[in-house]
Amino acid sequence: MSRIPSKSLNEYPWYVRFFLKRQRRVYGEILAPSLLWGRLPGAFVGMLGLLGIFNSKRYPVDGRLRSLVSIRIAQLNGCHFCVDLNAYNFLKARGDEARAAAVADWRDSALFDDAERAALDWAEQVTERCAAIDETAPGRLREHFSDDEITGLTAWIGFQNMSAKFNAALGAEQHGFCDLRQQSEDR
Known part of the structure; x- marks a missing residue:
């Protein structure tokens, strides 16, 4: 409620x-x-x-990657609604259920490619400790993304943090799109 x-x-x-x-x-x-x-x-x-x-086709970061990092942002912020909706969006964007369920363990999972790992690492840094972002992070991102894509990814991360914090703080109920709630604990 x-x-x-x-x-x-x-x-x-x-x-x-x-x-x-x-x-x-x-x-x-x-x-x-x-x-x-x-x-x-x-x-x-x-x-x-x-x-x-x-969500425009011209946005520099595709929907699958946006949904993937959104699951992690939602987990870190304790927003069960956002985990639910973003896992659903990830699956709709041709993501697979195994990766959606393993997002919290992305560092130890072989399911994620190097670009996804860089994006997930960036999402965690921006979400958890923006003031202390690792100076090497942009260089790691540039191995996989252009400056426009990094800017777009960062804008998306900021938007998702606002949304997840708002929803979690006000207790927005989960809808039941894709139940990954057990994965939403901060690890």
Whole structure:
């Protein structure tokens, strides 16, 4: 149960209700974070705009890699909703269930390639200790990614941290897309 109750649908502005009704058609129900973000209509619309940019075909980081690092960010922030949704998105983007389940153990798993390891390491550094980022990290990233891709990956990591922290703090319930909750403990 979310720590902040949702409003009745008619209390949300029409454009938020439009999105919530569309979400119900797509997912079978309105997702808890949308009801929470909907309390801040301007921020909600801004967030949806950013998601549109991140999900464009021209964005420099593909959806599979974004979803993979998002699972790890969600695990580190204790956002079970985000682990659930991002594991689902990873599988939709042609990721495999074994890697989705092994994200918490990426350092010791042979399932991840060098580019994924560099991205996951960067995601952990930005999430856990941004002020003390290892100076060699950008060099390791450049072995696999262009400067535009690194910038895009970092923007995505920042966005996912905001989202995961918001959802975890307010107790957004998981939807049941892809249950990797047992993997969400910080290791």
